[in-house]
Amino acid sequence: MIRLIxxxxxxxxxTKALKGIDLRIDDGEFVFLVGPSGSGKSTVIKxxxxxxxxxxxxxxxNGYNLNNISGRQIPYMRRTLGIIFQDFRLIEKKTVYENLAxxxxxxxxxxxxxxRRIPYVLELVGLxxxxxxxxxxxxxxxxxxxxxxRALVNNPSMIIADEPTGNLDPQRSLEIMMLLExxxxxxxxxxxxxxxxxxxxxxxxxxxxxxxxxxxSDETGGYYNGETI
Amino acid sequence: MARRFNTGYYISEGxxxxxxxxxxxxxxxxxxxxxxxxxxxxxxxALNLEHMLGDLEAENELxxxxxxxxxxxxxxxxQSSLEAIPNVSNVTFMTRREALDAFxxxxxxxxxxxxxxxxxxxxxxxxxxxxxxxxxxxxSAVESLEGVALVRGAMKVAQGFIMVRxxxxxxxxxxxxxxxxxxxxxxxxxIKLATFYRREEIAIMKMCGATNxxxxxxxxxxxxxxxxxxxxxxxxxxWGLYEAVARVVVQGNGLSLVTMVSFTTxxxxxxxxxxxxxxxxxxxxxxxxIRKFLQV
Ligand SMILES: Nc1ncnc2c1ncn2[C@@H]1O[C@H](COP(=O)(O)OP(=O)(O)OP(=O)(O)O)[C@@H](O)[C@H]1O
Ligand SMILES: [Mg+2]
Numbered sequence: 429m430i431r432l433i434x435x436x437x438x439x440x441x442x443t444k445a446l447k448g449i450d451l452r453i454d455d456g457e458f459v460f461l462v463g464p465s466g467s468g469k470s471t472v473i474k475x476x477x478x479x480x481x482x483x484x485x486x487x488x489x490n491g492y493n494l495n496n497i498s499g500r501q502i503p504y505m506r507r508t509l510g511i512i513f514q515d516f517r518l519i520e521k522k523t524v525y526e527n528l529a530x531x532x533x534x535x536x537x538x539x540x541x542x543x544r545r546i547p548y549v550l551e552l553v554g555l556x557x558x559x560x561x562x563x564x565x566x567x568x569x570x571x572x573x574x575x576x577x578r579a580l581v582n583n584p585s586m587i588i589a590d591e592p593t594g595n596l597d598p599q600r601s602l603e604i605m606m607l608l609e610x611x612x613x614x615x616x617x618x619x620x621x622x623x624x625x626x627x628x629x630x631x632x633x634x635x636x637x638x639x640x641x642x643x644x645s646d647e648t649g650g651y652y653n654g655e656t657i
Numbered sequence: 658m659a660r661r662f663n664t665g666y667y668i669s670e671g672x673x674x675x676x677x678x679x680x681x682x683x684x685x686x687x688x689x690x691x692x693x694x695x696x697x698x699x700x701x702x703a704l705n706l707e708h709m710l711g712d713l714e715a716e717n718e719l720x721x722x723x724x725x726x727x728x729x730x731x732x733x734x735x736q737s738s739l740e741a742i743p744n745v746s747n748v749t750f751m752t753r754r755e756a757l758d759a760f761x762x763x764x765x766x767x768x769x770x771x772x773x774x775x776x777x778x779x780x781x782x783x784x785x786x787x788x789x790x791x792x793x794x795x796x797s798a799v800e801s802l803e804g805v806a807l808v809r810g811a812m813k814v815a816q817g818f819i820m821v822r823x824x825x826x827x828x829x830x831x832x833x834x835x836x837x838x839x840x841x842x843x844x845x846x847x848i849k850l851a852t853f854y855r856r857e858e859i860a861i862m863k864m865c866g867a868t869n870x871x872x873x874x875x876x877x878x879x880x881x882x883x884x885x886x887x888x889x890x891x892x893x894x895x896w897g898l899y900e901a902v903a904r905v906v907v908q909g910n911g912l913s914l915v916t917m918v919s920f921t922t923x924x925x926x927x928x929x930x931x932x933x934x935x936x937x938x939x940x941x942x943x944x945x946x947i948r949k950f951l952q953v
Contacts, residue, residue: 435706477864499869507866521860533666546828586872 434486445471447641463638510579510587514594518563524557569600586617671878685847689887692836699829706822719810723780732780844942884939888931
C-alpha cells in the first residue's frame with residue numbers, strides 16, 4: 429500500500445517538481461500514472477523507492493514510514509518493491525538466468541530458492557527458452573520481459589514501472605502491458621508510468637494524471653486525454 | 658527469506674573483480690610489494706644493527722691505563738671508585754705483567770719481543786658498560802678519575818653504529834609513512850575503478866534491496882586479496898634479498914666483525930607482520946574507496 433499526503437519536492441537547484449501530491453494506492457490495484465514530460469512522474473517514483481527524499485509531506489510505502497526510515501531499513505523497504513525502467517537496465521555480461529540470480533543473491537536467497545523461483549518467473553514472462561541467452565541477443569520486448577521477471581523474482585508486493593514501454597513499438601508495448609495486467613491479476617500491486625494515451629485507453633484501469641507537480645485527475649476506468657509524445 | 662553471510666559469494670566476486678581490471682590490480686600489488694619490501698628491509702637492517710650493537714655491548718670495553726708511577730697497591734685501590742661510576746657494569750684489574758703476557762701470547766718465537774721488561778706496559782682496568790649509548794659520559798667520568806692516565810676504547814665504532822641505526826630508523830619511518838600513503842591511495846583507486854566498473858550492478862543491487870554490507874563486502878575482499886597478494890610476494894622477495902645480502906656480508910667479512918640474524922629464525926615474526934601490514938593497507942584502501950559512494 430502506498431500513501432502520499434501533501435508531498436512536495438524541490439530539487440537542489442530550486443526546481444519545484446511536486447507541489448502537493450495526495451495519492452493512495454491499495455494492495456492489488458493497477459494504477460496508471462500519466463502526464464506530460466516534466467510533470468513530475470519520475471519524481472513520484474523516486475520518492476516511493478527512497479532514491480530521493482521529499483521536501484515536505486508524508487510518505488508510507490508497504491508499511492514503512494519514509495519520513496523517519498533509517499538507512500538500514502531502506503533495503504528492506506525496497507524488497508517489497510519490484511522496479512522496472514524504460515531502458516531495461518540488464519547486466520549485459522550476464523545471461524538472462526544470471527541476471528535474475530544476481531538480484532536474488534543480493535537479498536541473500538539460497539541456491540535452492542534460486543532454482544525453484546527463476547524458472548517459474550521466466551515461464552510467467554514467456555522466456556523459459558531464453559534463460560541461457562545474453563541480453564544483447566534478445567529483442568527490446570524480450571529484454572523488457574527479462575526486466576519484468578527480475579522485478580518479480582524476489583516476490584515483491586508491488587511493481588513500479590517507469591515508462592516500461594517507452595523504447596518499444598506499439599505491438600510489443602501492448603504485449604508488455606498485458607503481461608503486467610496478468611501479473612497484477614496474480615496479486616501484485618502495479619503502478620505504471622506512461623505517456624502513451626492509446627495504450628492507457630485500451631485498459632479500463634485507474635488513471636492518475638499529473639501536471640506541473642499536481643494531480644489533475646484520478647479516475648478509475650478512466651480515460652487519458654493528455655498529450656502523447 | 659533466509660539471511661546468510663555469503664562468504665563464498667564475497668570471495669568469488671572479489672577474485673573476479675581483480676582480474677577484470679588486471680593492470681590496476683597489478684599496479685596495486687606492486688606498490689604494496691614495494692612498500693612492504695622497503696618497510697621490511699629497513700626493519701631488518703635496524704634489527705641486525707641492534708643485534709650487532711648487542712654483540713658490541715658484550716665485547717666492548719673501555720681500557721683505563723693507570724698512571725705509570727702508581728704502585729700496584731695504589732692501582733688496585735682505584736677499583737672501587739671505578740665501580741661507583743654510573744653505567745659501569747664490571748671492572749677487571751690487570752697488572753702490567755699480565756698485560757705483557759697477554760700481549761706476548763702468540764709471539765713467543767719472535768726474538769724482538771723476548772726481552773721486554775715488565776714496565777713496558779701499564780697497569781690497566783678493563784671496564785664494561787651497561788649501555789653503549791652512554792659510553793661517552795662514562796668515558797669522561799673514568800678519564801677524570803685521579804690516577805687514570807688514559808682511556809682507550811672502541812667508542813667511535815659504537816657511536817657509528819648508533820648513528821647509522823638512528824638514521825636508518827628515521828629514514829625508515831618517513832619512507833614507510835610515505836609508501837603506506839601511496840599504497841593506500843593506489844589500492845583505493847583500484848577499488849574505486851572496480852566500483853566504477855560495476856556501478857550498474859551496484860545500482861541494481863541497491864534498487865532491489867541489497868544491504869550496504871552486501872554491496873561492500875566484495876570490494877573489501879578485493880582489497881584484502883590485493884594486500885595479501887602483495888604481502889606474500891614481498892615476503893619471498895625479502896627472503897631472497899636477505900639471503901643474498903647475508904652471503905655477500907659473510908664473504909666480504911673475514912674478521913666476522915658483522916654477524917647477521919638468520920632469516921629462518923625470524924619467519925614466524927616476519928610473515929605475520931607482512932600479512933598484517935598487507936591486510937591493513939588493503940582493507941584501508943578499499944574502505945577509503947567505498948566510503949562515500951554507498952550513500953544511495
Ligand atoms: N535531479 C534533478 N535535479 C533538478 N531537477 C530535476 C531533477 N530531476 C528532475 N528534475 C526536474 O523536475 C521536474 C519533474 O521531472 P520528472 O523527471 O519527475 O518528470 P517526468 O514527469 O518523469 O518527465 P518525463 O515524462 O520526461 O520522464 C522537471 O522539471 C525536471 O527538470
Ligand atoms: Mg520520467
